[in-house]
Amino acid sequence: MTEMTLIEGLRQAMDEELERDERVFIVGQDVGPRGGVFRATQGLYEKYGEDRVVDSPLAELSIIGIGIGTALYGMRPICEIQFADFIYPAFNQIVSEAARMCYRSGGEWIAPMVIRVPYGGGIGGGLYHSQSIEAFFAHVPGLKVVVPSTPYDAKGLLKSAVRDPNPVIFLEPKKGYRLIRGEVPEDEEVLVPIGPGRISREGTDLTLFAYGMMHHYAMEAAERVAQEGIDVEVVDLRTLKPVDRETVLASVAKTGKALIVHEDNLTGGYGAEIAAILAEEAFADLDAPVRRLAGPDVPAMPFSHPLQDWFMLDADKIADAIRELAAY
Amino acid sequence: MTTEVIMPQLGESVVEGTVTKWLRNQDDRIEEFEPLVEINTDKVDTEVPSPATGTVLKLFVAEGETVVAGTLLAVIGEPGEEVPEPPLAPSDGGVRDAPPAGRPDGELQSAPAPASFEAAAKVKVGDLGFISPVVARIAAEHNVDLTQVSGTGSGGRITKKDVLSYVEGGQAAPPWEEPGSGDLFRPTEEIFGAKEPARAAAGTLQPLDAVRTRIAEHMVRSKRTSAHVTTLMEADLGRVIAHRKTHKESFEREGAKLTLTAYFIAAAVEALKEVPLVNSSWSEEGIVLHKAANVGVAVSLGEAGLIVPVIKNAEQLSLLAIAKTVNDLGERARGHKLIPDEVQGGTFTITNHGISGSLLATPIINQPQCAILGVGLLQKRAVVIEGMSPSGEPQDSLAIRPMVYLTLTFDHRIIDGAIGDQFLGILVQRLQSWA
CATH class of the missing domain: 2.40.50.100 (RNA polymerase II/Efflux pump adaptor protein, barrel-sandwich hybrid domain)
Structure with a gap:
């Protein structure tokens, strides 16, 4: 086992997939000699050359367009969008072309591609470098949406995403790139299937659903309230689409209470989907109203540090919500 | 405003x-x-x-x-x-x-505002507090009477843990025990049976109102609970009628309409004093003897069902006071103006089924009481009066007397036939010797 950071897990995954399958290539802004703005692809240009680690123009529409075209041609592109905030110019390509390709061609054409997207705030990034975008894409049939929270899952899920025949939106909690460390085995291949969630902490009093960076705050909050006698079960959803309904329902059947946490703003957010699943399928298991704790419905992550703290969830805010729900 | x-x-x-x-x-x-x-x-x-x-x-x-x-x-x-x-x-x-309209705009809150969350926690369903779906389900599955479960949740709410630990403690009620009344989440099958309601082929369905439902539930429960036995006697009301005739006007001056019902209540109260076992309730721990004689009197509301207002502490009331109370409760019962506490707490009940022409009936005990007195139709009947001639020979005669059949339906768990007869005999004696 080796301890590594989240971004090292991602880099290893890409390295191994480039090595394994010559159809795999990376395309994105500054992914080549520069190694990407976050250094996720550092060293890969030198190792695999300019044909397989391709610097793109400053045009997201074009990065995704290249991805779709080469995927149809039989390649396995990994497209990097520098910040989630910049993905909107490519929204049309992703939603109308990539997501619907298989369906509209009756299965004759598929667009197997990974769209790697660093997302989320708390890094002083302000309006243009902090957004959470999962709700937009989790809504679209034909896409898979994956959010790892640990180096192990980051590596294992990215490798699975590369091998998946569908377009996969691969969301990377960028605040955790170097903050989050974890064990990853060296001597075996790490593959984490897309779909299953993971119970990262077993408990009986309530279930806390989280993903990405929020999963770490959730774990921290759960440990904190454990000292007060509140036994929280934490579920790392890992895949938002298709979501692991079985794990979601089984956990709430056990605890009777659900708290869903995400950094993205509340209204129309991904938490609503989990809440709706519980309302529809777990009603007779509920011992309290399903609760969501999410970012505020304001247009952007503030640049001012105190206001950024106000916007971002943290272990304190999550612990408060846990206490309130546990006392219900 | x-x-x-x-x-x-x-x-x-x-x-x-x-x-x-x-x-x-x-x-x-x-x-x-x-x-x-x-x-x-x-x-x-x-x-x-x-x-x-x-x-x-x-x-x-x-x-x-x-x-x-x-x-x-x-x-x-x-x-x-x-x-x-x-x-x-x-x-x-x-x-x-009305609460003030909305809260002022300005601060944008994340997640549900705590205020609304707390409000949800305060939802009351009767005395139990809010019953969550999972608590209702577990209670139904294990036949738990939720009134027996103590709540540890917000505002005393019964949480899933509370009901589970109650079930695990083996304190769940056996299936035949009476389900908690007023419990909104009680499965209806327990009351009505799980079968499809019987419906005549060409009939129409008359919806059940609260009174009908309540009566049905109560009657079936009483039949299931008590060992009903009925004993029958008759009483000559000649002296009562004479007394009423003499005192009617003076009572009226006092503001009371003197009815025969008042006499039956007064006589029953005296019999209850002499046979206190009839003024009682069954419990698994023992027979609860009631200090006060709270006598319920059934009042028919026609198609709207019937209601039983209770004359509280009747043992302390004179005939006049009983008559006044009966007038007041009866009037307000027919005007739908009784308050619920006036129909609760009875220890004995009288039903005057004779009003509708019935000679004799075997009413159902009003739970959790021991007995109910049924008063039949007052009727002039030919009666053999046993007598003696001046010379000492038996000389019976036939007389026309105002007679009434009285039935006492009692709970054989609490009293046996001899006690029931003793009670009814005292009551008859009291009526026949009224002075």
């Missing part, structure tokens, strides 16, 4: 009621204290007065709908005033002023 009309809690254990009739329509004017709506609970029918003078801006509950205490029924105000939204959850009963 609008005023909300809230479904009141009409008695300690009365948690829901049916709106039977709106006495004002939307947009009608109404004065404060004027009757606004007729409410029917499982115990009584009553009128709810308007809490304010104004216009009925909106009625929130349709006639025939059953709602829990605390539900918003209507809003009174001035025409053009904004009608507040009905709250999702009923709060405490009673009338209250």
Whole structure:
């Protein structure tokens, strides 16, 4: 086992997939000699050359367009969008072309591609470098949406995403790139299937659903309230689409209470989907109203540090919500 | 300024009621204290007065709908005033002023505001507090009487853990035990059976109102609970009738209409004093002897069912006081103006089925009492009077006497036939020797 950071897990995954399958290539802004703005692809240009680690123009529409075209041609592109905030110019390509390709061609054409997207705030990034975008894409049939929270899952899920025949939106909690460390085995291949969630902490009093960076705050909050006698079960959803309904329902059947946490703003957010699943399928298991704790419905992550703290969830805010729900 | 009309809690254990009739329509004017709506609970029918003078801006509950205490029924105000939204959850009963409209804009809150979350926790369903879906399910699956479970949740709410630890403690009620009354989540199969309701091929379905449902539930439960036995005697009411004739006017001057019912109550109370075992209730720990003789008198409301107001502490009342109380309760019963506490707490019941022509009947015991007295039709009948001639020879004669059949239906768990007969005999004796 080796301890590594989240971004090292991602880099290893890409390295191994480039090595394994010559159809795999990376395309994105500054992914080549520069190694990407976050250094996720550092060293890969030198190792695999300019044909397989391709610097793109400053045009997201074009990065995704290249991805779709080469995927149809039989390649396995990994497209990097520098910040989630910049993905909107490519929204049309992703939603109308990539997501619907298989369906509209009756299965004759598929667009197997990974769209790697660093997302989320708390890094002083302000309006243009902090957004959470999962709700937009989790809504679209034909896409898979994956959010790892640990180096192990980051590596294992990215490798699975590369091998998946569908377009996969691969969301990377960028605040955790170097903050989050974890064990990853060296001597075996790490593959984490897309779909299953993971119970990262077993408990009986309530279930806390989280993903990405929020999963770490959730774990921290759960440990904190454990000292007060509140036994929280934490579920790392890992895949938002298709979501692991079985794990979601089984956990709430056990605890009777659900708290869903995400950094993205509340209204129309991904938490609503989990809440709706519980309302529809777990009603007779509920011992309290399903609760969501999410970012505020304001247009952007503030640049001012105190206001950024106000916007971002943290272990304190999550612990408060846990206490309130546990006392219900 | 609008005023909300809230479904009141009409008695300690009365948690829901049916709106039977709106006495004002939307947009009608109404004065404060004027009757606004007729409410029917499982115990009584009553009128709810308007809490304010104004216009009925909106009625929130349709006639025939059953709602829990605390539900918003209507809003009174001035025409053009904004009608507040009905709250999702009923709060405490009673009338209250409309809350201030919305909270000021400004701060944008993440997640559900804590205020609304707390409000949800305070939802009351009767005395149990809010029952969550999972608690209701577990209680139904394990036949748990939730009134026996102590709640540790917010506001004393019964949590999933509470009901689970109750079930695991092996304290769940056996399946035949009476389900908690007033429990909204009680499975209806327990009351009505799980079978399809029997319906005649070409018949129409008459919906059940609260009174009918309550009576049905109570009667079946009583039959299932007590070992009913009926004993029959007859009484010559000649002396009672004579007494009534003599005292009718003086009673009237005192403001009381002297009815035969008052005599039956007075005689029953004396018999209860002499045979206290009849004034009792069965419990698994033992027979509970009641100190007070609280005598219920069944009052027919025609098609609307029947109601049994209770004369409390009848053993302390004179014939005059009994007569006055009977007049008052009877009148208010027929006017749907009884309060629920006036129909609770009875220890013995009298039903005067003779009013409708019945000679003799075997009524069902009013739980949890020991016995019920059935009074048949007062009828002049030919009776053999045993006598003696002046010379000492037996000389029987035939006489026309005002006779009545009296039945005592009693719970054989508590008393045996001899005690029942002793009680009824004393009662008959008291009536026949009235002076």
